[in-house]
Amino acid sequence: MLEAMLKNAQAAQKEWALSHTQVRNDALEQMIHLVRRDQDKILSANRRDLDAASELPKALANRLALSPEGLSKLLQGLKVVIDQPDPLGTGMGQRTLPNGLSIEAIRVPLGTIGLIFESRPGVAIEAVALALKAGNAMILRSGHEAKGTVAAIVACWQEALTKTGFRADLVQQILDPDRKYVDALLHLRGLDLLIPRGGPALIQKVVAEATVPVIETGVGNCHVYVDRQADLDMAVNIVINAKVSNPAVCNAAETVLVHQDIAEQLLPELAKALSAQGVQLHADSRALSLVPGAVLATNEDFAKEYLSLDLAVRVVANIDEAIAHIEQYGTKHSETIVTNDYSQGERFLKMVDAAAVYINASTRFTDGYQFGFGGEVGISTQKLHARGPMGLEALTTWKWVGRGHGQIRS
C-alpha cells in the first residue's frame, strides 16, 4: 500500500516541482478558502475524535482539541507562508571555472516527505503548507486519535490542489491504524525524508530504526542561566515565561541555573512567583534553603524533560559551571542567559552548543511561527541539514547546474 502511495506522490510531485510560485501560492489561498468553508465539518470531525478519545489524559486531549480560534491562527500561519519568498530556483552561489564552465547551486524540492506526528491536528495544516510551498509531496501519519480531524483537513488540501490543476496525491494520509504502517514508513525506499514530530519515544524509535533519511526533532531540556550581573525582575519574568506559558512543549525551560553571588537575592523572590503559578521546584542542596517548598533535586531531575509545572533549580559557582551543566544535561535545543555583562553574554552565546542560544530572552521563542516562518514542520535538534525550527528552506535541497560549451576535464 505504501509503495503505491509513494509512487503516486512522486508522480504528482514531479509536476508540482516545476510549477511557478504563483501557482503554489494559489493552492494555499484555495486552502484558506476551503478551510473557512468547511470549518464546521472540520470542527465536528474534531468533536467526534475527542468523544472517541474520552480516556485521553487532559494534556493530550488539549493537544487534540481544535477551536475556531485555533483554526483561525493556523490560517494566519498559512498567509505568512504565502507571503514568504519562494525558496525554489534561488541561486546559492555561482562561479565560473577557469575553463569557462559556469556552475551554480540552485534550490530544488526534497521530493516526497513523510511526517509521523502525534494527535495535534493543526500540524496537518502548517507542516503541509510548508512542504507544498517548497515543492514537495507529503504523506501524513497522525496519531490515531486525530485521524478524523486530519482526514477532514486532508480533504480540503486535496480539493485545493485539484482546483489548482494538480493531483490530489500531493497530500496523502495513512488511515489504517495498524502500527505496521509506521514501521513500513521507516523503510520506505525512495522516501526523501521522514520527520517524526512527537514525544521522545516516537522520535527515538524513528531515529534508531529508520533506514530512510530522518531529521530528529524536538526533545528539549532547556535552561535559563541567571548570571551575577542580571536584572532580577527580568530574570523572574523570563523564568516564569519559559516555564509556565506552555509547560508541555519542547522549548519550555526545565532547569534554572543561578550564579551563587545573586542566589540569596533572586531565589526567594523567584520561588514565590513560581509557586503562585503552581510550579513545584526541585532544588539542589545549595538552593534548597533559599527556596521554600522545594524538594531536593537529584541528577535525574536535571536530566529530565518534565513537560509539566516542575522546575529544577541549581546554584552554580560561575558561568563556566553553568555552561558545563548545560553541556552535560542539555539536549542542544534552546538555552538562555540573563545578564547585563557584555562579555559573559557573548561567551555564553559562543560556548553553548544548541540550536538556539539567547541572551535576555525566553527560550520559548524557538518556534517557526515566532521566527516568522508561518509555522514549522518540527524543531530540529540535530546538526545536519536543519537546525532549530524547520521552515521552507529545511524542506529543500539543491542541485549543481553546470552550463558549458564543450568543456572536458584535462
Add this chain to the structure above:
Amino acid sequence: MLEAMLKNAQAAQKEWALSHTQVRNDALEQMIHLVRRDQDKILSANRRDLDAASELPKALANRLALSPEGLSKLLQGLKVVIDQPDPLGTGMGQRTLPNGLSIEAIRVPLGTIGLIFESRPGVAIEAVALALKAGNAMILRSGHEAKGTVAAIVACWQEALTKTGFRADLVQQILDPDRKYVDALLHLRGLDLLIPRGGPALIQKVVAEATVPVIETGVGNCHVYVDRQADLDMAVNIVINAKVSNPAVCNAAETVLVHQDIAEQLLPELAKALSAQGVQLHADSRALSLVPGAVLATNEDFAKEYLSLDLAVRVVANIDEAIAHIEQYGTKHSETIVTNDYSQGERFLKMVDAAAVYINASTRFTDGYQFGFGGEVGISTQKLHARGPMGLEALTTWKWVGRGHGQIRS
C-alpha cells in the same frame, strides 16, 4: 578506546572552534611546510605500504601510491583551502521580530567528524584540511594498506597543530586494524558526523548500520545523453573524457544515451574513437549494428557502475526516454546532455534529479578540486545537508543566536 579518542577530540575542538581564521590558516601553512620537510619520510612510508601490499590489484595499488607530484598537487589544494573565505561566524540571515528580539543564524563547526576511507592516503591531507579550516576535529580510519602513509601524514598534522598552540588530538588515526573499530565508529555516540568514502560495499554497510549521523557519498552511475541537435565532435569529446580520463572514479560516465535521429551519424564515429582508447561497448539492440565490436547490453549493464573501460550504449526515441532511463538506472550523481537546443537543454537541467546536471560539459567536473573547494571530503549523493562535492560549508552547521532585552512570549 574510541570513547577516549572522542573525548580528547571534543576537548581539543572546543578551543579550536573559537580560534580566529588567521590561526586556522596558520596551522594549514605549517602543514604545507612540514609535509615538504617530511616528504621523504612520507614517501618511504608509502613505499613500505606498497611493498607490504604487493598482492593488491593494480588499480588499488595505483590509488595507494603517492608520488612527489601527487603530494605537490595535494599541497596546492591546501593553499586553495587557505585562500577560501572562512565559513565560520558567517551570518546566514538576520531578522528582528516585532517585539525587538533579533535572531540570526550563524555558521558554526559540526564538531568531531569521523572519516572511514579506503587506501588513498591523499585523503588524509585534503579532507583533514577542510575539516580543520571549518573548525572541526577529525578521527581517521584508513584502509589498512595505507596505514603507514596516513600515520606519517597525521604526524605532520599533529606537529602543525601543536606548533600553532593547539592540541594534537584534533587529528587522530585509528591504527588498530581490527574491524571491530569500524563497527564501534558506526555507533560512537557523540560523534557529530561519520563520512564513508570508498566503494559501494563500505558505503552501504555504513548507511545501513550506523546510528550516528552519516552522509552517503560516491556511487556514480553517470550518463551522457546526446540530443538530436548536438555538435557531434563535442559529443565524442565529452564521452571520451567522461569515460576514459579516469574510469575508476565515481564521476566517470557508464552509459551513453543517443537520440535515434543522430544515432546513425554519431555511433560509428563514437565507437571508433572509444575503441581506439580500449573501451568495450555494451550496446542495446538498436545500437548494436551501428557499433562494431560491441556486445549486447542487458539491463544489468545499465544498472552497473563499471569503474572500468566498459561503456553501455542505448538509442532512445527522445529526451523523455533519456530522462526516464536516467531516473530508472541513475544514482543521482552527475548527468550531462549534449545539445544546441536551448529548450531541450533547460528541460534536462530541470527534470533530471541529480547532485550535478550539466549541459555540454563532461560529468568529470563533479569534484571538489574542480569546483574550486581545494579538495573534498567526499561527493554526497544524498539530498540532506550536502549535495555533490563536500567542501567547507558541508562541514559546518549553524546556531540561532537571539539577542534581546527581556523579551518574553505572549
